[in-house]
Amino acid sequence: xxxxxEDPQALSIQEGENATMNCSYKTSxxxxxxxxxxxxxxxxxxxxxxxxxxxxxxGRLRVTLDTSKKSSSLLITASRAADTASYFCAxxxxxxxxxxxxxxxxxxxx
Amino acid sequence: NAGVxxxxxxxxxxxxxxxxxxxxxxMNHEYMYxxxxxxxxxxxxxxxxxxxxxxxxxxxxxxxxxxxxxxQNFLLGLESAAPSxxxxxxxxxxxxxxxxxxxxxxxxxxxxxxxx
Numbered sequence: 001x002x003x004x005x006e007d008p009q010a011l012s013i014q015e016g017e018n019a020t021m022n023c024s025y026k027t028s029x030x031x032x033x034x035x036x037x038x039x040x041x042x043x044x045x046x047x048x049x050x051x052x053x054x055x056x057x058x059g060r061l062r063v064t065l066d067t068s069k070k071s072s073s074l075l076i077t078a079s080r081a082a083d084t085a086s087y088f089c090a091x092x093x094x095x096x097x098x099x100x101x102x103x104x105x106x107x108x109x110x
Numbered sequence: 111n112a113g114v115x116x117x118x119x120x121x122x123x124x125x126x127x128x129x130x131x132x133x134x135x136x137m138n139h140e141y142m143y144x145x146x147x148x149x150x151x152x153x154x155x156x157x158x159x160x161x162x163x164x165x166x167x168x169x170x171x172x173x174x175x176x177x178x179x180x181x182q183n184f185l186l187g188l189e190s191a192a193p194s195x196x197x198x199x200x201x202x203x204x205x206x207x208x209x210x211x212x213x214x215x216x217x218x219x220x221x222x223x224x225x226x
Contacts, residue, residue: 042114
């Protein structure tokens with residue numbers, strides 16, 4: 001079963017607004033990743049945060065991790081129409097694999 | 111720089127037919143994975159490989175077989191297709207995995223399979 005669960009399932013915002021999506025997971029992790037999937041395409045890695053980090057930035061992306069609450073958030077600032085996609089968190093699963101959540105579908109309208 | 115290439119992109123099968131999905135990566139990655147993606151279910155791991163000649167079961171392995179005869183290729187086989195195997199199949203590869211490794215995965219564009 002999925003280790004990570006994203007919330008909300010769907011999010012609709014206007015260009016220029018910030019988008020925040022959350023991920024909760026069940027067991028201890030070494031790191032947590034976020035991926036993006038554009039419609040009809042494969043997943044693309046966005047950012048990785050290690051279990052001993054609390055916050056990480058990459059361009060307009062900001063990821064936080066709270067291991068005590070077993071949760072992470074992805075913030076996309078100043079959203080653009082091109083950010084329309086599904087976003088997945090991924091945690092360690094088995095020893096060599098990842099466990100992906102069900103994703104948050106983000107729609108950014110002009 | 112192709113990355114991860116999946117063939118075919120689309121396929122329609124009749125129940126009971128067999129087929130093989132091919133995944134090829136040109137990044138010299140040790141680790142390769144097969145996932146299926148169904149609406150509302152996210153990605154589920156079918157099988158994976160930690161190196162040439164090795165395979166292991168994932169979360170939903172039943173009805174599928176895999177082989178990794180060459181480091182760059184990972185094949186997913188359906189011996190007798192069932193309608194429940196209608197899905198989008200993704201292959202991924204990574205350079206490192208295991209305890210404390212980053213396991214950043216690179217995905218192919220997917221194969222859309224319908225079983226009638």
